[in-house]
Amino acid sequence: xxxxxxxxxxxxxxxxxxxxxxxxxxxxxxxxxxxxxxxxxxxxxxxxxxxxxxxxxxxxxxxxxxxx
Amino acid sequence: xxxxxxxxxxxxxxxxxxxxxxxxxxxxxxxxxxxxxxxxxxxxxxxxxxxxxxxxxxxxxxxxxxxxxxxxxxxxxxxxxxxxxxxxxxxxxxxxxxxxxxxxxxxxxxxxxxxxxxxxxxxxxxxxxxxxxxxxxxxxxxxxxxxxxxxxxxxxxxxxxxx
Numbered sequence: 588x589x590x591x592x593x594x595x596x597x598x599x600x601x602x603x604x605x606x607x608x609x610x611x612x613x614x615x616x617x618x619x620x621x622x623x624x625x626x627x628x629x630x631x632x633x634x635x636x637x638x639x640x641x642x643x644x645x646x647x648x649x650x651x652x653x654x655x
Numbered sequence: 656x657x658x659x660x661x662x663x664x665x666x667x668x669x670x671x672x673x674x675x676x677x678x679x680x681x682x683x684x685x686x687x688x689x690x691x692x693x694x695x696x697x698x699x700x701x702x703x704x705x706x707x708x709x710x711x712x713x714x715x716x717x718x719x720x721x722x723x724x725x726x727x728x729x730x731x732x733x734x735x736x737x738x739x740x741x742x743x744x745x746x747x748x749x750x751x752x753x754x755x756x757x758x759x760x761x762x763x764x765x766x767x768x769x770x771x772x773x774x775x776x777x778x779x780x781x782x783x784x785x786x787x788x789x790x791x792x793x794x795x796x797x798x799x800x801x802x803x804x805x806x807x808x809x810x811x812x813x814x815x816x817x818x
């Protein structure tokens with residue numbers, strides 16, 4: 588799902604933003620990028636904040652170094 | 656958005672959408688200052704005597720965990736708190752009559768806003784709610800009061816600050 592569609596759904600819901608955001612399959616990186624560019628005084632910012640919270644960028648742990 | 660201004664002495668006012676069949680603001684827009692501040696107009700002000708406590712209830716779900724010294728108190732059930740407000744009863748006041756009609760209906764959702772301001776900066780607490788009761792207290796010796804309770808809908812509230 589593209590970010591704009593997810594934001595539109597969130598902007599028009601009367602349900603819990605966190606719960607609705609969990610059910611929207613968006614790319615975490617795209618959501619984070621859009622959130623970084625969003626105007627803090629806009630509804631997009633509120634929606635993207637919920638999306639980023641529901642879909643955090645996965646933290647990939649470094650490979651353990653083999654013991655010598 | 657960060658808000659760094661302390662409101663040392665502020666006054667609070669209660670506003671509501673006007674009209675008999677309002678379309679309440681969506682959940683996300685309740686946190687957008689420009690959207691909700693547009694509803695804070697004199698025609699939408701409810702002439703309350705005082706603003707009661709507003710925010711969220713202190714309801715928690717408590718869990719005991721076997722073998723653990725401490726349990727969990729998780730505020731999953733915390734909900735926007737109901738507000739019982741008192742107005743001097745003016746039978747021709749538009750907003751008081753709207754509250755009376757909402758109470759009679761029991762199924763009209765309306766956006767309410769508590770606006771706290773120090774004259775320059777404002778904090779808005781916005782929520783969608785229904786009116787749960789409406790009573791007239793016409794005790795002799797004092798002016799008649801209109802007393803009603805605003806019951807917020809779950810998950811439909813937001814905070815915003817003037818940018």
